Amino acid sequence: MFEKELILSTYLVCVGFFGLITSRNMVRALMSLELILNGIILNFIIFSNFFTNREGGEIFSLFIITVAAAEAATGLAIALSIHRIRKSTRIDQLNLLKW
């Protein structure tokens, strides 16, 4: 019925996951996380368009946007404190904790 829109949102989620896994920079990983959440918000909006009672999906989308903002703030605070110690935000160089 609305396959094209669902494929679009799934595509965004997949691009976000790929970016999260293969990024060397902390800020880039956070951007990919935001992209994943945006894809899921789009998914909710697509579904809510179909129903007469649209409140559930749209209110849920507002909550997700808020939580995504809080998560981005947390991530940037961590990136800042990593940068203060190491003078770089490359996360593939953080390998003190292994095995």
Next chain:
Amino acid sequence: MNDINSFLSRLNSTINFSTILPEIILIVGLITIVITDLVNKGKNAIFLYKIFLISTLVSMGILFYQLISVIAFEDLYTNNIFNNLFRFFILICSFISVLLSVDYVLCSKISLAEFPLFKISAGLGGMILSCATNLITIYVSLEFLALSSCFLSGYTKRDIRSNEASMKFLLMSGASSSSLLYGFSLLYGFSDGQVQLDNIIDKISFSQYLPIICISAAFILAGTAFKLSLFPFHQWTPDVYEGSPTRVVAFFSVTSKVAALSLFTRLFRLIFPYLSNEWHIVVELLAISSMILGNLIAVTQRSFKRMLAYSSISQIGYVMIGILAADLENGYASMLTYTFIYIFMNLGTFARITPFSLRTGTNNIRDYAGLYMKDPVLTFSLVLCLLSLGGIPPLSGFFGKHYLFWHGWKAGLYISVTVALVTSVISIYYYLKIIKLMLTKTTNLVDTLKTYEKQKSLVSSVISTKLKSSVEMAMILCALASTLSGLFMDPIIKITRNTFF
């Protein structure tokens, strides 16, 4: 004015505030802590901890009173025994872990007010997650818990390992809760726009949309298994446990696991009853691999905290058997009893590691050699808690495991129970290794232990008696609970029996 009056009267008639009174008291405690810290400008930090302890105790009292009566809070909460028990568990976890952490923040020169703040908010998130029956409430409280734990784990800013641990925790928890959210979006879409869990089950037609429901079940499983640290999603656990400060690890190793257990049970029991066969097989596989992997890798560890991380992965594997073995007459009694005992065992072990690492600055297992000579109280309480974790009778770990495995065998999970028994025996090895190391007299002590002192010389004598008593009170409480709960297990089982829904 008339509008406000009519609005308030309508609010009072539709919402029954007495149901969420424990959470309201915690929120009031949170606000009091922030205001007190601003007014005092950083002095008198013990007062903040007293506020936290008092608010937790008052919440527990009110929760006891509410356990008698059952009130429903319309759409967002439901008060039944299952939810209330989990809220009570999380309050116990918060209470005991705050007792552990009082001395830490006085000895280190980091700002003090945020620590109880984040602990209260994480406890609050866990409590709301235990009662949530709405998709929105589940997601928001899960993220609340995760973000507060993330701040807690990165608390020692100057330590690079703490920063690394919290970075790993944030990225992986963000990825997994978005996977959970994708599963929720599919459930929302195919159940005709319902966000309430009960309404979703009513409206979704399983026969027509079975592939989609399987896909959404897979995504939801990935999201919740991360928090529980089951097998393929367990990679964050050892790194985060090793990097974060020990008091924080004590707190979120029990709190987030208990909250995630309640979430997992509710989601899979309510939404996917028609898929029982499929998800039973998958969860059984996950549980078996967690038990095997957790116990085998814990044998090779040299750091105490990392070993405890792997052992907690295997403990959750055991608890999964309890979830699978739930039936009509016993409910989730085995899982709840084992969770209750696990809280005390785990917190007791961490209660002994924290003063040791504060006094000697090390977490290696080899540095525990000969501790018996320097501090017999710590040694014996650690021995009791480790033996209880291993499952040696007559301590309570044995009774918890026995009940769990018996239920599993009765429910027909023969492979899981056999694997669990074998891996329990393997786990006794690495617990006994530590005990042997502590109790044997060595002629040349390790350098770190030579400078071991019972009293910390950093703080004044008045504070040191109070600090000594709070951590020791936590130690003694946990030691007693992990030895005696097994003998008094019958009333606990009776309470946790009628929890099937």
